[in-house]
Amino acid sequence: MADGVTASSLGPIDWDAPWLQPWRRQGQPVAQSVARGCSVHQALQAAAPHGAPMAFAHQSELPAGTAYEQYIRDTRRVPTRDNLHDFFNGLVWLHFPHTKRRLNALQAGAIAADGVQAVRGPLRDALTVFDENGALLWAPAPLWDALRARHWQRLFIDLRPLWGEARLVLFGHALMEKLVLPRKPMVAHFYQALVATDSIANLDAWLASGIDAGRWAAKPFTPLPVLGVPGWWPANAAPGFYADPQVFRPPPAGRGAGVG
Template identity: 30%
Template sequence: MNGGSPGRRELVTEWLPDFVVRSPAFEQLCPRVVSALAAYESFPEVKDWGRFSPEPSGDLAELELHELRTAQVRFTPQDDARIRAAGGYDYYIKETGLVPSRPGSWHDLFNALMWRHYPALKRGVHRLQLEDFAARVDPRRRTALGDAVTLLDEGGVIVLSSDPELLELIRQFSWLELFYERRAAFQRRVRVLVVGHALLHALLRPFIGLVGQAWLVSAPDDALSDWRCARSFADAYAAAHLAAEVRRPKDLHPLPLLGIPGYQDNDSADYYRNLPAYFRGKGPRG
């Protein structure tokens, strides 16, 4: 995959019906949703966003997720005055069941797509954001919980793997070994789910320096068999474990996304060695 240029950070604003070709990160999206989006010649109206839901496969877990999607939030054009009257964005969602969304915004459309593809995760994030607001001493300053949840919501990645050694390589910043020396194992035993909507927006025009904040999750091999299985497992895992496992920023781990096999033309050792500032080693963390 080509397209990452050093330091390039201009965000895409125009409608791209074929946006899925911009990054492997979009392969996680349900093909039915991708086809529906591709049919639009211009940016879909906010009132249509609720339609972009994966269809259930027929198994119990997928049917439960489908029920959660259809019972959950809807999307409405953003009204700043109403948000202020409710006490803020998340309180507005809590009161109304509506997610304020800006027309023509990739950032907000990707947020809607994540609500539809990972309803339990997004509902859990919403609850933790409300918990953060309630715990603040200064209303303008997030708690450690608020920082962590915001990182996941905006720039988060869920990394599923059936190989604990590969997850440990992420913790140790061992990028050359992870992405190049153990590339075959990575491709076979890892699924990377980009769930942060700001990160998805940035991946429409990738740049060297793009880093996700990874929640590392051990998963069985059958959860890695395809994207639907990976999404279903990740969302069920989030429903059970998000509130306990993502409490502080250091519960998440930096992941240089353009090192992931397929995210760039990165199948040589020199690719990683020639970008030391991007694929840097582990330093002290707060």
């Protein structure tokens, strides 16, 4: 395999991790296929449903000088390297095909209009942040209020029982790659889900239909140290876990720590 995916490189994935539960049913068999010697793009393609809007291709099919996003839009083929990053990217394509197509269309449209620049514009930057590091959260209003205020004590301790009503789904493939070796400072950029559902297909349809270029250019995301989510990391059961200002940072100067 050209980029070095082996059984050992996908083997460390803990499919029992809470954040991987929505991905396990399809993801674990794909990882097992790769462990048996299949290339990542072949394993993903074998898992794709009949009539899927996108196919997976080896990275070598991407012509030199052609923008990745433009190639996907033009060919409906996703160039895929044999590495963990593209493995998770492929899983997101399998689960969120409509959203990924919408993100790709906006990226390709911006590239067609402005070219590939050294610095991404606001829209492409926001799309990339979510594509790489985003997550979806439906939660009762008090949790969102505390999260936006960075009132960590209220969010994670006072309101801890409310997390049982929340619904969280990771989206960013780089985030999932990093969480293979979890560390406390890892931050996800959460987008507020307005539908409370355990169905990724429903989330995909809702999210894809609501991505507005103007609004998303303003990055409507809220950062959250993802291992602080109750039940996602054993260490956060100790209240002192959140008393770490290097990870759970206070509100910016001028913003109170209250709800708002």
